[in-house]
Amino acid sequence: MTVPIGTALGSASVRCEVIAVGSELLLGQVVDTNSSWIGEQLALAGIDSHYQVKVGDNHERIRAAIELALSRSDAVIMCGGLGPTQDDITRDVIADVMGVPLRRDEEIVDRIRAMFGARGRDMPANNLRQAEVPVGARVNPAMPGTAPGLICPVGDQVIYAVPGVPWEMMQMVSDGVLPDLQERAGITSIIKSRTLRTWGRSESGLAETLHDEIQRLDRDGGITIAFLASGWEGLKVRLTAKAESEPLVDELIELEEQRVRSIIGDEIVFGVDDETMEHAVLDLCRKSGRTLATAESLTGGLIGARLTAVPGASDVYRGSVVAYASEVKYQVLGVPEGPVVSEAAVRAMAAGACDVLGASCSVAVTGVAGPAPQEGVEPGTVWSATCVDGAIEASVVVMPFDRERIRQFTTINTLNALRLRLLG
Amino acid sequence: MTVPIGTALGSASVRCEVIAVGSELLLGQVVDTNSSWIGEQLALAGIDSHYQVKVGDNHERIRAAIELALSRSDAVIMCGGLGPTQDDITRDVIADVMGVPLRRDEEIVDRIRAMFGARGRDMPANNLRQAEVPVGARVNPAMPGTAPGLICPVGDQVIYAVPGVPWEMMQMVSDGVLPDLQERAGITSIIKSRTLRTWGRSESGLAETLHDEIQRLDRDGGITIAFLASGWEGLKVRLTAKAESEPLVDELIELEEQRVRSIIGDEIVFGVDDETMEHAVLDLCRKSGRTLATAESLTGGLIGARLTAVPGASDVYRGSVVAYASEVKYQVLGVPEGPVVSEAAVRAMAAGACDVLGASCSVAVTGVAGPAPQEGVEPGTVWSATCVDGAIEASVVVMPFDRERIRQFTTINTLNALRLRLLG
Numbered sequence: 001m002t003v004p005i006g007t008a009l010g011s012a013s014v015r016c017e018v019i020a021v022g023s024e025l026l027l028g029q030v031v032d033t034n035s036s037w038i039g040e041q042l043a044l045a046g047i048d049s050h051y052q053v054k055v056g057d058n059h060e061r062i063r064a065a066i067e068l069a070l071s072r073s074d075a076v077i078m079c080g081g082l083g084p085t086q087d088d089i090t091r092d093v094i095a096d097v098m099g100v101p102l103r104r105d106e107e108i109v110d111r112i113r114a115m116f117g118a119r120g121r122d123m124p125a126n127n128l129r130q131a132e133v134p135v136g137a138r139v140n141p142a143m144p145g146t147a148p149g150l151i152c153p154v155g156d157q158v159i160y161a162v163p164g165v166p167w168e169m170m171q172m173v174s175d176g177v178l179p180d181l182q183e184r185a186g187i188t189s190i191i192k193s194r195t196l197r198t199w200g201r202s203e204s205g206l207a208e209t210l211h212d213e214i215q216r217l218d219r220d221g222g223i224t225i226a227f228l229a230s231g232w233e234g235l236k237v238r239l240t241a242k243a244e245s246e247p248l249v250d251e252l253i254e255l256e257e258q259r260v261r262s263i264i265g266d267e268i269v270f271g272v273d274d275e276t277m278e279h280a281v282l283d284l285c286r287k288s289g290r291t292l293a294t295a296e297s298l299t300g301g302l303i304g305a306r307l308t309a310v311p312g313a314s315d316v317y318r319g320s321v322v323a324y325a326s327e328v329k330y331q332v333l334g335v336p337e338g339p340v341v342s343e344a345a346v347r348a349m350a351a352g353a354c355d356v357l358g359a360s361c362s363v364a365v366t367g368v369a370g371p372a373p374q375e376g377v378e379p380g381t382v383w384s385a386t387c388v389d390g391a392i393e394a395s396v397v398v399m400p401f402d403r404e405r406i407r408q409f410t411t412i413n414t415l416n417a418l419r420l421r422l423l424g
Numbered sequence: 425m426t427v428p429i430g431t432a433l434g435s436a437s438v439r440c441e442v443i444a445v446g447s448e449l450l451l452g453q454v455v456d457t458n459s460s461w462i463g464e465q466l467a468l469a470g471i472d473s474h475y476q477v478k479v480g481d482n483h484e485r486i487r488a489a490i491e492l493a494l495s496r497s498d499a500v501i502m503c504g505g506l507g508p509t510q511d512d513i514t515r516d517v518i519a520d521v522m523g524v525p526l527r528r529d530e531e532i533v534d535r536i537r538a539m540f541g542a543r544g545r546d547m548p549a550n551n552l553r554q555a556e557v558p559v560g561a562r563v564n565p566a567m568p569g570t571a572p573g574l575i576c577p578v579g580d581q582v583i584y585a586v587p588g589v590p591w592e593m594m595q596m597v598s599d600g601v602l603p604d605l606q607e608r609a610g611i612t613s614i615i616k617s618r619t620l621r622t623w624g625r626s627e628s629g630l631a632e633t634l635h636d637e638i639q640r641l642d643r644d645g646g647i648t649i650a651f652l653a654s655g656w657e658g659l660k661v662r663l664t665a666k667a668e669s670e671p672l673v674d675e676l677i678e679l680e681e682q683r684v685r686s687i688i689g690d691e692i693v694f695g696v697d698d699e700t701m702e703h704a705v706l707d708l709c710r711k712s713g714r715t716l717a718t719a720e721s722l723t724g725g726l727i728g729a730r731l732t733a734v735p736g737a738s739d740v741y742r743g744s745v746v747a748y749a750s751e752v753k754y755q756v757l758g759v760p761e762g763p764v765v766s767e768a769a770v771r772a773m774a775a776g777a778c779d780v781l782g783a784s785c786s787v788a789v790t791g792v793a794g795p796a797p798q799e800g801v802e803p804g805t806v807w808s809a810t811c812v813d814g815a816i817e818a819s820v821v822v823m824p825f826d827r828e829r830i831r832q833f834t835t836i837n838t839l840n841a842l843r844l845r846l847l848g
Contacts, residue, residue, distance in 0.1 A: 031457050032459075033455055035478070037452055039450050068492070226453075301732070304720075305723065305729045309827070317749075318749045322744035403733075
C-alpha cells in the first residue's frame, strides 16, 4: 500500500501520535489493536503518525508521554483509561497537562443515567467520574457508550481522548476525531480506498496474476494495490487512489476495479469493502426469490450466526438445524443410520434442512473439527453440500488447521459453493 | 500464570522498554503482537516495562526513540529492522547511538551462506548487510534465521536487537535476551496472577463493592486487584500477588481469591483464568448427568457456536433449532401462533428444544436484534428461558446496544441464567 499523504494548506502536514493507555497492554494481556486501527485511519485521512506508544495506568508516566508527544507533533490521540474505576486516570492527567481543573458536565451525567435506566438499573456512583471534563475541553459529538470522548485544546495543539472499547473508539475517531484533524490539516487531495473481497485463490497466486498490473501502476502512480489475507473475511485486494478532486478519484478507482476484476476473474470477487460472504449469499437468494436454510454439525451454529449477523437476513433465512449429536441427524434431518462424516450423510442433511425448515436452498456441513479423530476420520475432514431447488451437490475437503480455523474455513468455503451455484 | 518479579541486587529492579520498528506497524498494516508477547515475557521474568513504542523506518526517529528509552530505563529491546533490505536500518542506528562503526562478522557471513546453501541457493549480496555488527556488540547465541540478534552494551545499559519475524524473535528473546536481563536483575521474588471471570455486576458496581478491600491491599502491599470488562468473555477481576517464594505466593493468592469471592458473592464467578461461560455450563451439565439443547432466534446459532467451540462439547450438547422465521418456531418447536417476542413463545421454544432434540435441559432466546423494531417491539428487547428437567423459567431484558452486542450479551446472559439454575 502507498501511504496516502495529506497535503496541508500551510507548509507542513499535521502530525498526530497515538498513546494507548493501560497496564494490561504492557503486560501483553491485551494486544493493542486500537493503535493499529487508528494508524490506518490516520494514513487514509492523510495525517502523519510517527510514533505510537503504550503506557501503563500511572499518572506521571502518562503525563510524560503526552508532553513528549506534544513536543514533536501537533495532536495526540489517547486511547483508554476513560472508564469509571480508580485506575482510569486519562481525564485527570489531561487536566493536569492543560493546567485546569475538572468540572462535572451535568448533560453527560443525564446521558449516563439514562443509559443505565434503559437497562432498568441505577447508575453506580463511580460512573459520575466519567462525567468529569477538563475545563476548556469539548465533548466528542459521538458517544456510543457511557464514556464520553474529549477534545482538549492545548494552545494550538490538541489532545483527543477516546475509550479503549473498540466499537466506542472506532465511532468516536471516525465521527469526531478525524474530521477535526482534517480541518486542522486543511487536506486538499482526496484519497479513497476500495477493497475487493475474494475467495478461491491463494495470496501468492493472486499476486502472481496481478504482477504486471502492479508494475504498471508503480510506474504510472496514482493507484496502489495491496493484499490482505483475512481468514473467513476473505482474501482482500485493496485499491487506493489519490487525486485532486473527488470525481477524479472516483473515476480512477472505478476504472481500476474493472481492470482488476477482469484480470483475476470476476467470479472470485464476492464482495466490496464491508460486504461479507453472507451478504453475497443472502443477496443472491433475495434476488432470485429463494429462501435459505442450514444444517450444521461441526460448525455448531456458526454459519447461521454469521448469516444472521447481517441486518435484514430474516427475509431470506429460515433457520438451522444444528445436529451436533448423531441421533439429531438421524431423527430430525432424516439422515440414514450409518457414518455421519460421509457424502450420504451430508446430502441427507442438505435435503432435510430444506424439508424441515421450509426453504428452497440450503447448505449442510458435517466433519471433524478435532482435536481428536471421530469414527476413525482425521480432524480437518469436512463434507459439505448445497441444495438449490432440490438439486444437491456435495464435496469434501481436508484441512491442516486447528479446531476454530477448521470451523471458520468450513463456513466461508461452504457458503461460497452456494454462491457460485446461485451465480451460474 | 506465574510472574516472577525481579528484585535487583541493588536498590531498584531492572527496567526494560520495547521499541518495535517498522512503518507498516504505524500504518496498521501489521498489528504489533511482538511487543505484547515480549511484554508478557518480561513480566513473567520479573522485569518492569513502563513504555512500549512503535516507530517507522527512519534513522533520526529510531535514534530519538532509543535515546529516550535509555534515559529512563536500563535496557531496551529493539524488534524489527534487521533484514537484508535498505529500509532495515536498526543495526546502523544502534552503531550511531553507541558511537562506533560497524564491522563485518565473517563467522556470521559463513552461517548465512551455509543457510542459503542448505536450501541449494547462493547468498544474495544484500544479505551481507546482516553480518554487520556494531564494534563492541555481541551476537545473540540463538540464531534461528538469517538475521543475527545483537546484544549491545552502552555503558552499564544495554540495547538488544531481535528480528521482527515472530518465531525468530521468540527464540532469541527466550534464549538470549531474558537470561541476560535476569542476570542483570538478580531475580529473587515470585509473582502470580489469577483471573476471576464474573457475570451479573457492572465494573463500577464491583469496584464499589471491593473499594474497602482494594484500599486495604494498597496499604498492606503484596496483592493488587484490577478489573477488565471483556464483553461476552465476562467482567474479569484479576488478582496479582508477589512474595519471596512460590508456596508463599500460592497461599497469598488462594486466600485473596476466597476473600474476594466472599465479598462479591461466589455465585457471580463463573470461571477462573481461561474458563468461559460455555465451559462452566457444559461442566455443570456433565457433572449432573444432563444433556443440553438450544433454541435460538435473534442469536441465529451464536449460542450453539460458542458451546461447540469447547472441545469435548459433544458428550453434553445435542444441538439447536435455529428458528429465525416465525413459521419455524410454530412448526418445528411447537410455539403457539401469536407474537414471537413474548414470554409464551420463549417458554414454548425452551420446551420444544428439549423435546425435538432429546435433551434434559435447554436455553431459548427470542428478541429484536435491530436495527429496526419487529412486531412493534423495540430493538434490544430479548426474552430468554431456561428449561431444567421440564421446569421452565423465563425473563426479559432491554439493552441499549447495537445488533452484534445485543446478540453477544444475550448469549452470555442466557447461559448464565442456566448456570445459576444448575448450581442450585
